Amino acid sequence: MQKVNISLVAFDADDTLWDNEPKYKKAEKFFVEILSKYVDEKVISDELLKTEIQNLPICGYGTKSFCMSMMETAMRITDFRISTKELSKIYDLAKSLLKHPVEVYEGVAETLEYMAKKYPLALITKGDTLEQERKLLGSGLMAKFDFIEIVNEKDEKTYSDLIRKFRVQPSNFLMIGNSPKSDILPVLKIGGNAVYIPSAELWTHESTDEAKFNSFGSCYRKIDKIRDLMTLTI
Amino acid sequence: MQKVNISLVAFDADDTLWDNEPKYKKAEKFFVEILSKYVDEKVISDELLKTEIQNLPICGYGTKSFCMSMMETAMRITDFRISTKELSKIYDLAKSLLKHPVEVYEGVAETLEYMAKKYPLALITKGDTLEQERKLLGSGLMAKFDFIEIVNEKDEKTYSDLIRKFRVQPSNFLMIGNSPKSDILPVLKIGGNAVYIPSAELWTHESTDEAKFNSFGSCYRKIDKIRDLMTLTI
Structure with missing residues (x-):
């Protein structure tokens, strides 16, 4: 990648640097199994997603919210049976996710090292x-980053506020992640650059139509694996 | 208060600026009522506190953790009965706390306004x-503050890191709060100043022996209500 225009590179964490969503999907599978004796199997995941989305404004993202939504959905859709x-x-299954060891993807450490030599990393x-x-x-991986920001939402406003805080122009900012909705689209929309690395699993709430990214021309790139960053030109 | 030595004044939020703990205590009372038909009433609150403290390292503070700890305790101590x-x-009761309106204490807005004219506020x-x-x-009250920091723990390290970040010396830092353990002791220990405003209710986990504060001399003050800050000399 050329250093010329980029003055800050930011990475998403879950399912970009390490495995996350598959653990939730596995938990959800177990959840469906338990509830299937009470409720039609087909509606269980939909009901869970509905609860999660309803709870987002007051509970936010993360495993504690997931635990609450699973408990709530289980009680509601079985009519307390x-x-x-x-x-x-x-409950135990959801709580165990809080202690799950982190499995960093192959190639992440060396890619971050390579990128850190060229750009400040967030x-x-x-x-x-x-x-x-x-x-x-x-x-x-903590020491690899110059800035760490944990936020409630990643939308256009979040990125605008962040790059102002970092004193970076949108056109000099590059975001790398696996979520079209949270990592790619809002960054492209504010005039930034984005590299999309699709993950094996994506939470339904995070999906969006990839086709719209192509209109952003050279500001947008799609790669297969994080290692490709080392040979990418943007 | 004299401006001479203080270059940053920081406030705690829950039970310092607004009512918080009484809502949890009320929820706990209801929790004890429900469980008392299964378990000796005397042990219920102790068991809840035990669960909360056990869960702190992975769940942290806040209402979602409180909700999880209540559910977990209820299932465990009734042996699933x-x-x-x-x-x-x-669950509904705990979740409702997430939507509870904030009741700011009397005198807070004017005191913050008065203090903001003299010092940067965090x-x-x-x-x-x-x-x-x-x-x-x-x-x-958001606009009254120059800095807002939401942290997982408030110990000596947290305060040392924060004042370094704010480029303030410990002796020029003043912390104001209702928790001896989180707002007062760690600040005094790193050489800062602290004003203690006892609240009507305090979470058992936050209590500590007040007597030890007196050895910190003029770095420590205790006042009855937040308004007293306007006439205090430190």
């Missing part, structure tokens, strides 16, 4: 402060 | 980012 013992299994992630700090600490 | 319907009542609070931001927004 689910047993306390079954509820406790769901990490910009949504979620719960304590939880994201714990993952960052567990990842061994 | 509590009904799903009763659990849902506990707000330093523990808890969940989204939740504390919501309360701050609801309080109408």
Whole structure:
């Protein structure tokens, strides 16, 4: 990548640097299994997503919110027929995600090292402060970043505020992530640059139509794996 | 208060600027009522506190953690005999705390206005980012502060890091709050100044022996109400 225009490179964390969504999907699968004896299997995931989205404005992102939404959905959609013992299994499963070891993707450490030699690096992630700090600490990647920002939402306003804080112009800012909705579109919209690295799993609420990115020309790139950053020209 | 030595004044939020702990105590009373038909009433609050403290390292502070700890305690201490319907009542009660309107204490707005004319003001609070931001927004006090810091823990390290970030010497820093353990002792220990305003209710986990503060001489003051800051000399 050319240094010429970029003065700050920011990375998303979950499912960009380390594995995250598959753990939630696995938990959701178990959740569906437990509830399927009470409710039509097809509606369970939809009901969970509905609860999660409803709770977002007051609960925010992260595992504690996920735990609350699972408990709430289980009680509501079984009309309280689910047993306390079954509820406790769901609770334990959700809570265990808070202690799950962080599995950093292959190539991340060396790519960050390479990029850090050329640009100041920031990490910009949504979620719960304590939880994201714990993952960052567990990842061994903390020292690679000059700035760490844990925010409630990643929209155009968030990025505008952040780059103002970092004293960077949009055209000199590059964001790298796996979520079209949170990492790519809002950055392109404010005049920044974005590199999209699709992840194996994406939370339904984070999906958006990729086709619209192509109109942003050279400000937008899609790569297969994080290592490709080392040979990318933007 | 004399301007001479103080170059940054920081306030705690919950139970210093607005009412918080009484809402939790009220929820806990309801929790004890529901569980008392299963378990000896005397042990219920102790068991809840035990769960909360155990969960702190992975769940942190805030209402979502409180909700999880209540659900977990209810299931455990009733040996899963509590009904799903009763659990849902506990869940709804805890969740309702997330939407509770903020009740700012009398005298807070004018005191902050008075202090803001003399010093840069910071707000330093523990808890969940989204939740504390919501309360701050609801309080109408946001614009009074030059810096807002939401942290996981308020210990000596937290304060040392913060005042370094603000480029302030400990002896020029004044912290004001209701928690001996989180607002007063660590600040005095790093050589700062602290004003203690006892609140009507204090979470058991936040209590500490007040007597030890007196050895810090003029760096420590205790006042009855926030308005007293306007006539205080430190």
